[in-house]
Amino acid sequence: MSAESVGFSLLLLGLLLIIGKWVRVGTPLLQDLFLPSSLIAGMIALIIGPEILGRILDIQIIPSRTLETWRYLPGLMINIVFAALFIGKKIPNVKTIWRLAGPQVILGYIISFGQYVVGLVLSIFILAPVFGMNPMSGALIEVGFVGGHGTAAGLRETFVEVGFAEGGDLAIGLATVGVLGGVLIGIGLINWGIRKNKLVNQFQSTDRSVLERKGIIELDTREPAGFLSTRSESIEPLSLHFGYIAIAILLGYSILQGMIYIENVTWGAMTGVYLLKYIPLFPLAMLGGIIVQLVLDKIDKHNTIDRSLINRIQGLALDILIVSALATLSLTVIGENLMPFIILALGGILWTVFAFVFLAPRILPDYWFERGIGDFGQSMGITATGLLLMQVTDPDNKTPALESFGYKQLLLELFVGGGLFTAASIPLIFQFGATSILIFTSTITIGALIFGLVVYGRKK
Structure with a gap:
């Protein structure tokens, strides 16, 4: 992989983002679905890539060297995304967070x-015995x-390292x-909630302007993407903020390497x-x-951190x-495991809808x-989907x-949704088996449910 091919791959990725926009x-239709341009660009890349048009027409539209570069990008970019989560945010104490968001933390868990x-x-009970799926599919x-x-x-590399x-x-x-x-x-669900008068502040519709539907901000209402906290002759503000993110990633890398060393010389x-060596960096x-x-x-x-600039980098x-993750998605793998894929998708959807319709009203004390x-x-x-629906x-x-x-998010994303337990879940199943982790997660789910119903359910 040459420097020239890496540079060309990044340029092509930028072109796809503009096409997607x-x-x-x-x-x-895409505006009504609130789909981000990056998702559209990734789907375009997938369609013109080797998995669809390349297979149908037997041609190589996207160079193989470009695809090879793109396969490395998700594992690198995810570190920037997570390192930037809390930089530039005032981190309150746990008591304050719990007072304001305790019920939602419990529901999230x-x-x-x-x-x-x-x-x-x-x-x-189904995927492993019937379809021969790896138990880590859970x-x-x-x-x-x-x-x-x-x-x-x-987590792609983690899946590879544990044989899945x-x-x-x-x-x-x-x-x-x-x-x-x-x-x-x-x-x-929102339309159902409006018909059933589930919302405290009822409304008829949220009409959006033509520009808002297209994802474009009107010229006279545009705000700066970030504020200059340092003079450019000293250091470019964007460079400064990238440096803070880089330090966060380096600290994370040092922590991970220290944990791996301790594991190697002690219980490992x-x-x-061995568990920690399978945990990713992010x-x-x-x-x-x-x-x-x-x-x-x-x-x-001097308050040199501007959260808006951190958001732009993130x-x-x-x-x-x-874009790079979708562009390099293997439809062959999904096709070979289509029924397990459908079963998992339906199982996840049904549980999440059930949790919202039946558990949220009983746990969230107000404005459920x-x-x-x-x-x-x-x-x-x-997270953006949740913000959109709110x-x-x-x-x-x-x-x-x-x-x-x-x-x-401060208490939720630290552990699930890409946090510590999410990253460790696959190595945990790999080391201790699916049944042990099922018992563990069931205990947490039932405990959180009882706590939510008893403590917050009474405050309604």
Whole structure:
């Protein structure tokens, strides 16, 4: 792989992003589905790639060297996405977070760990004995749905290392199903909620302007993408913010290597059970980001961090990740495991809808629909899906849904949705077996459910 081929691959990826944007601008259906341009660009790359048109027409439209480069990008970009999660955000104490977002944290854990329970039950009793699937397939629902494309792509190497290489493609496929299902089913649930008067602030519609539907901000209402916190002759502000993210990733890498060393000289050497070496870097990069922010809170007297610039870097990395992950998705793997794929997708969808319709009203003490629809969207697709659905139900932020949803991420994403447990779930199943992890996740799900019903259910 030459430097020239790497550069050309990145240029081609940029071209695809622009094509995806203008396809969305010109396609009302895609606007109504709220699909991001990166997802559209990735699907275009998949269609013109070797898996579809390349197979049908027997031609190589996208160079093989480009595809080889793209396969490395998701594993790199996911580190930037997670390292940037908490940089530039004021990190409150746990008591404050719990007071504002405790019920949603509990609901989020019920949904996420419940997806493991559903997946592992399907894996143990149907997928493994009937279809010969690897028992680690039980983790795919949570990895694909709550984790999203970023986590699914970031765990590709972990799937390969534990001998379940097809798991990466299946997880990315489930992430795509989750994003589409989150929007379509979410909008359907909102319409149901309006008809049944489930919303506190009823409304008839959320009419969007033509430009808003196309994803373009009107010229006279545009805001800066970020503020200049340093003078350019000193250091370019974008470079400074990238440097903070780089430090977070380096800290995460150091933590991971230290953990692996400790495992190698202690319980690993004594028992032969190795777990930490299979954990990817990105959840530790997230911890590195928290450390960076805590240090900056103490020493950065000039407030040089601008969250808007961090968001732009994170957004760029996520767009690159989604396009490259979808472009290199193996439809052959999904085709060879089509029935298990469909079973997992249906199992994940049914559980998540059940959790929203039947559990959210009983756990969330107030504004259950406005709060719960955000959790549903995030648990089906990505955080942006949850934000989108909350915007539809509460466009003027008259409820505490958005604030509590934001605080919830600090305690939720640290462990699930791409956090520590999500990253460790596949190595855990690999080392201890699907049945042991099913018992563990079932215990957490039932415990969280009882806690939510007893503690928060009484506050309604």
